Amino acid sequence: IxxxxxxxxxxxxxxxxxxxxxxxxxxxxxxxxxxxxxxxxxVVGRKLGGGPRKKAVARSVKAGLQFPVGRIGRFVKKGRYAQRVGMGAPVYLASVLEYLAAELLELAGNAAKDNKKSRIIPRHLLLAIRNDQELGKLLAGVTIAHGGVLPNINPVLLPKKTAEKEPKSPKKAAKSPKKA
Known part of the structure; x- marks a missing residue:
């Protein structure tokens, strides 16, 4: 044979x-x-009997991430952003996206807590983004639906404040003569 x-x-x-x-x-x-x-x-290079296969471990688990490394890799490949995609690229991209999401959710959670709410709504996301310098720069051109705007009133439109509040001295007005 x-x-x-x-x-x-x-x-x-x-x-x-x-x-x-x-x-x-x-x-x-x-x-x-x-x-x-x-x-x-x-027969070399071909296992006929083989043993029990090891259980597959997802790349997200190996990297210690919550975001799906395999799915992000598939999107990068199908998006045709480059001719070739390395093995580390989806892992790195997933870790960056996970960090940004965690940062945004932490700030939005703080904004919700400041407004005495237990649920994050788009308004809290907008407040978190616009009040953070780096996230504001990253997402400067982004519009968040139902987010509203930052509370801002131009100081010119505010009522004028006097330098000191003068105590009102009771001035006695001259009594007008009563017509009889």
Whole structure:
């Protein structure tokens, strides 16, 4: 069997199928089990028996992230942002996105707490973004639906304050003569 496999002019993709069929023929012809084990040992690079497969571990778990590394990698590849995408690129992008989301949610949670609310609404997101210098610069051109605007009143429009509040002294006005 080994000689016939070596001398065959089959393409490499056909050799494993050919080897498997020859192994089964040899197994049927062999009277001893030793011959079958010798034939099985010949087939290189192909596991016939194999053991139990190890459970797959997601790349997000390996990287210690909550964001899906595989899905982000698929989006980067399908988006055709580059001809080739390295193995570390989706991991790095997922970690950056996770950090930004965590930062934004922390600030929005603080804004909700300041307004005595337990649920984050778009208004809290807007307040968090606009009150943070770096997030405000990153998301300067972004409009958040139902976010409103920052509370801001131009100082010119505010009522004028006097320098000091003068205590009003009781001025006695001249009594006008009563008409009788």
């Amino acid at each position: 080994a000689k016939s496999l070596r001398s065959s002019t089959l393409p490499p993709s056909e050799i494993p199928h050919r080897a498997k069929s020859q192994i089964t023929l040899a197994a049927m012809d062999a009277s001893a089990t030793g011959a079958v084990s010798k034939v099985k040992k010949y």
